[in-house]
Amino acid sequence: MKHLIRQPAYDLNDRPFMIIWETTNACDLACRHCRAEAIPNQDPFALTTKEAKQLLEQVESFGKPRPIFIFTGGDPFKRTDLFDLLAYGKELGLAMAVSPSGTPLLNEANLRRVKEHGAKAISLSIDGSTPERHDDFRQVPGSFDLTTKGWQTARKIGLKLQLNTTVTRYNLEDLPEIFRLVLEYGAMTWSAFFLVPTGRGKAEDEVSPAEYEAVMHFLYDCSKYISAKTTEGHHYKRVVLQRAILDEKGLAVEDYFNLHPIYYQLREAMQKIAAEKNLQPKEAIRRTPMHINAGNGFVFVSRRGEVFPSGFMPVQVGNVREKSLVQIYREAPLFNDLRDPSKFEGRCGLCEFVGVCGGSRSRAYALTGDPLAEEPFCTYEPGTFPFQAELEARLNGHTLPVEA
Numbered sequence: 001m002k003h004l005i006r007q008p009a010y011d012l013n014d015r016p017f018m019i020i021w022e023t024t025n026a027c028d029l030a031c032r033h034c035r036a037e038a039i040p041n042q043d044p045f046a047l048t049t050k051e052a053k054q055l056l057e058q059v060e061s062f063g064k065p066r067p068i069f070i071f072t073g074g075d076p077f078k079r080t081d082l083f084d085l086l087a088y089g090k091e092l093g094l095a096m097a098v099s100p101s102g103t104p105l106l107n108e109a110n111l112r113r114v115k116e117h118g119a120k121a122i123s124l125s126i127d128g129s130t131p132e133r134h135d136d137f138r139q140v141p142g143s144f145d146l147t148t149k150g151w152q153t154a155r156k157i158g159l160k161l162q163l164n165t166t167v168t169r170y171n172l173e174d175l176p177e178i179f180r181l182v183l184e185y186g187a188m189t190w191s192a193f194f195l196v197p198t199g200r201g202k203a204e205d206e207v208s209p210a211e212y213e214a215v216m217h218f219l220y221d222c223s224k225y226i227s228a229k230t231t232e233g234h235h236y237k238r239v240v241l242q243r244a245i246l247d248e249k250g251l252a253v254e255d256y257f258n259l260h261p262i263y264y265q266l267r268e269a270m271q272k273i274a275a276e277k278n279l280q281p282k283e284a285i286r287r288t289p290m291h292i293n294a295g296n297g298f299v300f301v302s303r304r305g306e307v308f309p310s311g312f313m314p315v316q317v318g319n320v321r322e323k324s325l326v327q328i329y330r331e332a333p334l335f336n337d338l339r340d341p342s343k344f345e346g347r348c349g350l351c352e353f354v355g356v357c358g359g360s361r362s363r364a365y366a367l368t369g370d371p372l373a374e375e376p377f378c379t380y381e382p383g384t385f386p387f388q389a390e391l392e393a394r395l396n397g398h399t400l401p402v403e404a
């Protein structure tokens with residue numbers, strides 16, 4: 001069995017694997033869950049072009065291999081200097097990606113410019129499999145068509161594409177149909193984002209912890225056909241390890257997990273779609289999850305240069321206008337705590353999976369006010385997985401180093 005959890009081939013205390021910069025909060029959509037609480041107009045206090053270039057220089061000074069730098073928003077296309085900044089990042093040798101919104105700005109001309117100016121990948125959000133479902137969530141008619149058109153254009157011109165789906169009670173049952181879209185249009189990976197109640201994301205939109213668990217098992221099954229991952233769903237790494245061990249032994253998931261009935265509904269629908277298309281599942285999953293977490297391999301910089309462990313944990317640890325991101329990342333006490341799993345509390349502190357999982361620190365903070373508290377939405381009781389010896393062998397050699 002191959003390694004199941006990837007890890008960057010360098011010390012995450014030294015440099016992050018991924019840096020997300022919120023270029024702007026301007027966006028022509030008004031999505032239900034928006035972390036940035038985006039509005040149509042630019043923030044007059046956002047980093048200037050000169051300051052944004054200084055941020056790119058700070059990223060470059062982490063040294064090789066350099067972190068991946070992602071331009072997010074709001075809608076990065078609302079920044080008129082986006083292409084200038086991409087060109088500068090390219091000159092510095094940065095690996096870059098852009099996360100545009102599904103608006104008229106997501107057109108072929110702009111996507112070609114993104115590629116020409118040095119970005120290798122984009123990510124797009126699809127939260128429903130039909131215009132009605134997606135546009136209701138995004139609260140702007142036409143967004144579904146613009147997004148799927150942008151999706152196909154990106155594929156046509158050779159940009160890598162990550163598709164993001166925010167899992168909420170509004171689209172839980174629609175996930176197999178979104179899986180169908182991923183099969184039909186193709187994507188580098190499909191990421192299920194598990195809502196953290198920040199920004200416009202509300203706790204009442206979230207699915208229950210048992211439904212989270214069910215979706216993660218469903219994603220594991222999808223991963224036999226497509227590349228799938230989670231965002232803010234760190235215990236998916238635990239599910240991957242558990243399921244891979246069951247697979248290795250030829251054991252059925254239903255005999256070892258008491259899963260929410262929605263799992264069986266999602267799995268049946270997904271398998272039906274795969275059968276319609278004559279697809280056979282691979283023996284192993286196509287994408288092994290990456291072991292990074294808030295402040296631990298991952299850092300978020302706001303439009304004003306404020307530095308946070310993630311976009312979903314609003315605890316500021318510095319500002320790139322005042323101090324280098326390199327220094328902030330390496331020295332901020334909160335970041336150092338987040339990189340030390342021995343400080344995690346509750347079940348995460350006792351858990352045999354903590355070294356590869358650690359739970360969503362952002363959700364722990366959102367729901368308890370303590371970033372080191374246990375992941376509130378994980379249903380696992382430490383020590384209860386029956387194949388502990390097999391697990392220990394896996395955990396001892398769990399990582400597969402990858403280059404940025």
Ligand code: SF4
Binds near residue numbers: 349353374375382
């Ligand atoms: S208890 Fe915490 S560390 Fe263990 S699997 Fe759940 S979220 Fe991960």
